[in-house]
Amino acid sequence: MKAFIRFQKPEDGAAPPGLKEVIQEIQKSGVVFGIKEEAVRYFALDPQYDRDLLIAEGVAPVNGEDGKVTFFVDLNREKKPVIMEDGSVNYRDLDYIVSVRKDQKLCEITLPTPGIHGKNVLGTVLRAIDGKPARVVQGSNVYTSEDKLIMYAAIDGHVKYEDGKLSVYATYEVPDNVDNSTGNINFIGSVFVRGNVLAGFTIEAGGDVEVFGVVEGATIKAGGNITLRRGMTGNNKGVLIAGGNIVARYIENSTVQAANDLKAEAIMHSDVKVGNRLELGGRKGLLVGGITRVGKEIDAKVIGSYLATNTVIEVGVDPNVRERYKTVRTEMADLEENVRKADQAISILQKLESAGGLSEEKKTILEKSLRSKAFYEDKLREYKEEMMLLEEKLHSEANGRIKVQNYLYNGVKISIGTASMNVKETLQHCILYKDGADIRVGPY
Incomplete structure (x- = not known):
């Protein structure tokens, strides 16, 4: 050269x-x-x-630079426990699912540059090597910019990069059990579990959740529907919360909330809240034990048991309204008691003040008692206004009914709107509905 x-x-x-x-x-x-x-x-x-x-x-040749792909999501995320703020380690939150939002930028491709040829002193051209293009294939649910250099997620989901292809999937599938090998599942889309969900683990999904095996004392929260192909044995720790419907073969010793409908063959000793309709069908069609709150209608084959198992049913009002009503009523009772105690303290201190004056300490107590009473009374007024609205809803929405195809056993306590009754003797093939201030029993 x-x-x-x-x-x-x-x-x-x-x-x-x-x-x-x-x-x-x-x-x-x-x-x-x-x-x-x-x-x-x-x-x-x-x-x-x-x-x-x-x-x-001479001039040396300059080889071109290879193209490259810059990813804006962590494709190499490994399963590893989460370290908490206090330094403890959560071995169930492994945080390995790469979730993305619709229109999120996934990657950007940098084009290769051409080589620049050189020449030696004898005039011979020294050929340069052009850069190689980077390879990334547009997969499912991915779209590109006009120049094809930037890729975006077309849907909410999780990212997979396999064999040079970048894809986004709306469903995350667990091929076996949710256990220590998977950790908790937290996913923006829908989750399919081919196996069981073991006790102590959590599934949170923005979409639907479907489990083909048994759910033990676990927690499942879904923005959409929850489907349990078998059922849930909660052991008083299991929780199901769905923004849509819940379908299960059976639910036992669990806490369940469905914003819309719930369908099952049997629900036993559980705390159940259903925004719209509860249907108990199949071979058993059984609802027994626990407390069940349903917005509009219950349709079951059997409610309660011949052992007079304590079973509480509330129908005809949004369960959240009824629950808030109970909470406000309890809070009002506490506030009224606090006002009474403050009045009592104020009365005693004012009498002492009239008799001969108060020490600085007792003056401070009197001032504090007056401030507390004013606070309690303001809060009480707020609750009374809310209570009026809640009572109005309770009366206006109380149009629910309970349909029993076979047996409604004694030991069942029923509320429809503001009306209530205790079932004293077994009823058959009946429909219960509210008529004025009473609950009526008609034929099925």
Whole structure:
């Protein structure tokens, strides 16, 4: 890539080589490119002998840079326990599912650059290598920018990058059990579990959840529907919360909330809240034990048991309204008691003040009692206003009914709106509904 020339000092009396002779020597050697004309002229003016003179230098080729893909999601996330703020380790939250939102930027492709050819001093072209393009294939539920260089998620879901293909899937599938090997599942879309969900684990999904096996004392929360192909044995720890419907073969010793409907073959000893309709069908169609609150209708084959198992049923009002009503009523009772105690303290202190004055300590207590009473009374007024609205809802929405195909056993306590009754003797093939302030029993 470089050419040098060396001149020997001429014999005594001989003339040094001139510019013409130097150029002739260079041409004889075949050097035609990258000649350093300034260096040649300088030598002709001030010859330097017996040393190498750089008279030409080629240009090295510059290979192009390969294209690359810059990912904006963590595709190499590994299953590892989460370290809590207090330094403890949560071995069930492994945090390995890569969730993305619709229109989220996934990756950007940088194009390769072309190589720049070089040339040696003999004029031969030295070929450069062009950069190789980066390879990423647009997979399912992924769209690109107009220039095809940026990829975005077309849906909410989780990202997979396999065999050079980038895809987003709306459903996350667990091929076996939810246990220590998977940890808790937290996913923006829907979750399918082919096995069981073991006790103590949690599934949270923005979409639906479907479990093909048994759910033990676990927690499942879904923005959409929950489907349990078998059922749930909660052991008083299991929780199901759905923004849509819940369907299960059976539910036992669990806490259940469905914003819309719930369908099951049997529900036993559970705390159940259903926004719309509860249907108990199949072979058993059984509802027994626990407390069940349903917005509109219950349709069951059997409610209660021949053992007179304590079973509480509330129908005809949004369960959340009824629950809030009970909470406000309890809070009002507590506030009224606090007002009474404050009044009592104020009365005693004011009598002492009239009799002969109060110490600084007791004056402070009196001022504090007056402030507390004012606070309690303000809060009580707020609750009374809310209570009026809640009572109005309780009366206006109380149009629910209970349909029993076979047996409604004694030991069942029923509320429809503001009306209530205790079942004293077993009823058959009946429909219960509210009529004025009473609950009526009609034929099924």
